[in-house]
Amino acid sequence: MKRKATINDVAKAAGVSKGLVSFAFNDRPGVSPDTRDRILTVARELDYRPSLSARSLSTRTSYAFGLVIARDPEILGADPFFPSFIAGVERVLLQEGRALVLSVVADEQHEATVYRTLTADARVDGVFITDLRHDDSRIPLLRELGMPAVTLGRPEGSHAGDPDAFPAVSLDDTPGIVAAAQHLIDLGHRRIAHVIGPRRMLHATRRNAAFAATLEAAGLPADLVIETDFTAAQGASATETLLDLAEPPTAVVYGNDPMAIAGIGVAHERGLRLPDDLSITGFDDSELARYVYPALTSVRTDPLAWGEAAAHALLRLTTTGVAADIDLEPARVITRASTGPVRA
């Protein structure tokens, strides 16, 4: 196994100083076209690749981005968002010679430790902030640490184009929820429940606000709201609670597909017929949604595109120092057999 060629080998072979090789490799002015060609040719012949760690030491740059996920692995396992999001991120980073450092932690206590460690070790040049929360502690923390970041969605209290805020890459999910609710209203439903994710998560309350506004615009009360932790278990028990009501809903909107599928399970367990006795919608449009019985009406987002956009934004932010906010195609509802007209 031959030793890897270094910049010194290239410099020697090309008969120039190593500084000049560095210049040539970084497209900096002050290298004559002839010399540049010669250097690059020699480098190719020697199969030279600049050493990442040497570069990191010299430039204080790690050429990697971080993603810290604070979720229980059980929930993550059923969640189609992250794999697709990561695949999208990866697609961009691979080409740019960047790597993705992933951390999965159970609670938000460890989360802060991980961010501090990533920063202290200069392990990453920037991070993605997913699952924004109310009064999100990560924002001031990363500010304090001086770690660049991109948020998925806009944090509370930050207005579009705020120059002090981290760049936000947003995919508006409210049109999807509004469409789902309106779809149910159009089918004649008058009592529609909403089983949402944890309230401390921004998207849970934002979606619920959109849901409530849609119902109220139709003159309906939006009082049947149950908060869960996004697990199928809590989706199931929320459904039990709803169906046990004196006046149970005729339709339930769930915050994710696993909860909706668990809701279908509970309804079937009770001998209800879907969608005749109960209409159900999910969120995320996971692959499974199409194949459960009845096929699940769900709200589709595009996590892959989200990942790509976020990666581009973070790349721009860390290289140029600024990055504009990005708005992606909003979520939309995919109608399937789990929703139908309310029984006469």
Place this chain on the structure above:
Amino acid sequence: MKRKATINDVAKAAGVSKGLVSFAFNDRPGVSPDTRDRILTVARELDYRPSLSARSLSTRTSYAFGLVIARDPEILGADPFFPSFIAGVERVLLQEGRALVLSVVADEQHEATVYRTLTADARVDGVFITDLRHDDSRIPLLRELGMPAVTLGRPEGSHAGDPDAFPAVSLDDTPGIVAAAQHLIDLGHRRIAHVIGPRRMLHATRRNAAFAATLEAAGLPADLVIETDFTAAQGASATETLLDLAEPPTAVVYGNDPMAIAGIGVAHERGLRLPDDLSITGFDDSELARYVYPALTSVRTDPLAWGEAAAHALLRLTTTGVAADIDLEPARVITRASTGPVRA
């Protein structure tokens, strides 16, 4: 924002040479207890942390491990294995000051490129090999690249304790499949189908061999085997195919939970009653299994423990140069309502 303290600052403040500080920090002999204490105290006061990139450059070590997943994001999103596995890995690495570099690629072509890049950039000190395949190209590739690795399960053709092979961390899944098949046989089923994952994956054929052996030991044919790509879509279409047979099976064993749940969907779509008309089992025992209707009998493994064990093994391999094979608690079947006696 004050500049981070370096080893030189500590050396100066403690009145010693920087070499000695390095020695003190790496618990090497040749430092008197008094001096060591003084150095460590001063370091704490200055909030000194050794620079990762400087260390990397000097030691040719990245203090990170890699995980390359070659799966379609759609499938990954429904798969409970990886999030839990990663959480297990992480739990070990965090304490050891290591990071996890993740790559999700769509096909096995890109896979090789990613491994080459990770190696050329010395981005990681070792990798985890999951989803072993027949004649797995990653093994010779990583050998050639000189990249340490740990395999999940033992590769083909390598015997226990092979000193030339990568350390294997195994969780035997055959007892789970055998138990599932036997469970169905005990319930009186005589025509049992197996919907398996891609045949090029080692675990798919291994599980099918265990399945076939169990049926044959009971004097039953094991001829109903359908290969899929692990998607719910193909799980559904395999189920269609089976139910369209002149003599359809009375029970189906699926290679993962999403396919089994899709199978339930197809059966319900056709008006079959479960488990009276058809018994169904899954694999992985995802959280959702318990909450679908009927609750899904599934085979449970422990991906979290698998991740921890694999991380420990890779840590040992990269630091000491050797690591013993590890065998974890085998998989077992969790019986639920989706399996029942065959109809008289």
Place this chain on the structure above:
DNA sequence: GGGGGGATCTAAACCGGTATAGCTTTGGCC
């Protein structure tokens, strides 16, 4: 012919650690 001035290039410092050769100091032993 001499004096800018820009382009091209070199030498050397620097990033922050690790590793090694060698210098003191101390203590044991004859």
Place this chain on the structure above:
DNA sequence: GGCCAAAGCTATACCGGTTTAGATCCCCCC
């Protein structure tokens, strides 16, 4: 007292890049 070895420590090279100060050269122009 003298010799030797081990312990404790320093000085310095080294890892492989980037960056800066300054040297050299060439061309143009007065």
